[in-house]
Amino acid sequence: xxxxxxxxxxxEMPLLEAFETSFGSVKVRKVVLVRVEERGGEEGWGEIAAGxxxxxxxxxxETALLVVKKYLAPMxxxxxxxxxxxxxxxxxxxxxxxxxxxxxxxxxxxxxxxxRGMPLYKYIGxxxxxxxxxxxxxxKKTVDRLLAIIGRRLExxxxxxxxxxxxxxxxxxxxxxxxxxxxxxxxxxxxxAYSLRDISTLLKLDRFSLLMVEQPLHYxxxxxxxxxxxxxxxxxxxxxxxxxxxxxxAAYTLGAAEIINVKPGRVGGYAPSLAIHxxxxxxxxxxWVGGMLESGVGRGHLVALATxxxxxxxxxxxASSRYWERDIVEPPWELRxxxxxxxxxxxxxxxxxxxxxxxxxxxxxxxxxx
Numbered sequence: 001x002x003x004x005x006x007x008x009x010x011x012e013m014p015l016l017e018a019f020e021t022s023f024g025s026v027k028v029r030k031v032v033l034v035r036v037e038e039r040g041g042e043e044g045w046g047e048i049a050a051g052x053x054x055x056x057x058x059x060x061x062e063t064a065l066l067v068v069k070k071y072l073a074p075m076x077x078x079x080x081x082x083x084x085x086x087x088x089x090x091x092x093x094x095x096x097x098x099x100x101x102x103x104x105x106x107x108x109x110x111x112x113x114x115x116r117g118m119p120l121y122k123y124i125g126x127x128x129x130x131x132x133x134x135x136x137x138x139x140k141k142t143v144d145r146l147l148a149i150i151g152r153r154l155e156x157x158x159x160x161x162x163x164x165x166x167x168x169x170x171x172x173x174x175x176x177x178x179x180x181x182x183x184x185x186x187x188x189x190x191x192x193a194y195s196l197r198d199i200s201t202l203l204k205l206d207r208f209s210l211l212m213v214e215q216p217l218h219y220x221x222x223x224x225x226x227x228x229x230x231x232x233x234x235x236x237x238x239x240x241x242x243x244x245x246x247x248x249x250a251a252y253t254l255g256a257a258e259i260i261n262v263k264p265g266r267v268g269g270y271a272p273s274l275a276i277h278x279x280x281x282x283x284x285x286x287x288w289v290g291g292m293l294e295s296g297v298g299r300g301h302l303v304a305l306a307t308x309x310x311x312x313x314x315x316x317x318x319a320s321s322r323y324w325e326r327d328i329v330e331p332p333w334e335l336r337x338x339x340x341x342x343x344x345x346x347x348x349x350x351x352x353x354x355x356x357x358x359x360x361x362x363x364x365x366x367x368x369x370x
Contacts, residue, residue: 002080002082006035008034010030010363011032011328012028012030014028014029016323019293032061033103033352034048036104046103047106049293057266064097067097071094084112087108088268098265098269102268109124119343120301120304120346121304124304131317133338134158134185134315135316137163150180150184159314160186161184163188164188167193171205186211189213206233206234212235212237215240220241222241225256229258236259237257239260239261240266243267244267245275251285252283263290265294288313295329296327297348300349300350306340317333319340320334321334
């Protein structure tokens with residue numbers, strides 16, 4: 001396919017409630033969409049899931065916009081015939097900036113699947129239509145408030161609860177949660193808030209029959225995670241530490257993780273995600289798909305990825321109504337019997353709602369081939 005133009009759209013979407021982790025709180029989400037259009041007029045959509053500040057990643061939505069507009073888009077638009085699988089060859093000179101790359105790369109996959117008349121989940125090798133959905137719950141002001149929210153999410157049908165933790169909001173919180181909900185599927189995510197100096201606290205996590213503890217230690221440190229993994233009975237899951245296939249191989253070699261959270265934004269889109277999936281399937285590392293507060297566009301890509309055969313744990317892909325009063329896709333993503341379902345329509349299977357888009361849109365920029 002030959003691209004005619006690429007657009008970047010900046011939106012501001014207020015969350016239904018603030019989402020707090022160990023590195024901050026978000027009330028209004030800066031959403032950046034990528035729209036690619038080929039010569040025949042068909043379009044594909046992706047989403048750049050970077051935040052406002054360099055907290056989760058060194059990338060921000062502003063750095064991602066710069067990289068897309070100054071480097072990635074010109075490279076693609078002058079490359080002639082290009083397929084989704086060619087993306088990383090075309091932009092090979094650009095090091096890092098995975099979140100920026102992912103928004104463009106995933107838009108190409110959506111476009112290519114549409115041109116082939118295939119649902120994207122089938123086009124990438126998905127093995128199931130329905131994917132198990134868990135929900136991530138941020139840090140709250142009180143334990144009572146947290147317990148009430150857990151109850152609400154369970155009533156909505158989510159099959160797994162993930163709690164954000166940090167020093168001072170961990171063991172006592174888990175004791176209260178397990179007292180109220182002794183049998184639910186439960187895991188925790190520290191977003192790198194601890195170090196091995198906190199080993200006495202971290203070892204106490206074994207009391208709570210957790211599915212996993214996600215990213216407990218420094219985001220660059222595989223060695224300390226390997227040390228912790230040997231001491232904990234609870235499986236260690238890595239998130240921020242896995243930026244691509246090389247990190248996944250290193251984590252396996254060191255014994256730093258039993259499970260990996262694959263976020264296509266973090267690793268750079270479908271091609272790196274598929275490579276990690278195939279490697280982990282071969283060596284027996286568990287996998288699931290994590291979210292980064294995406295709109296319905298990014299959520300469509302998460303659902304497609306989660307249909308791969310080795311995604312063996314519930315995913316952090318919730319319904320549109322979990323975060324947004326009104327999402328920007330039609331139909332919105334809905335939870336049924338604890339699952340989200342991959343649509344059968346070509347591409348990601350949902351359409352961008354132009355009226356909702358206008359409601360949130362702050363800026364729209366077009367880059368053409370010449």
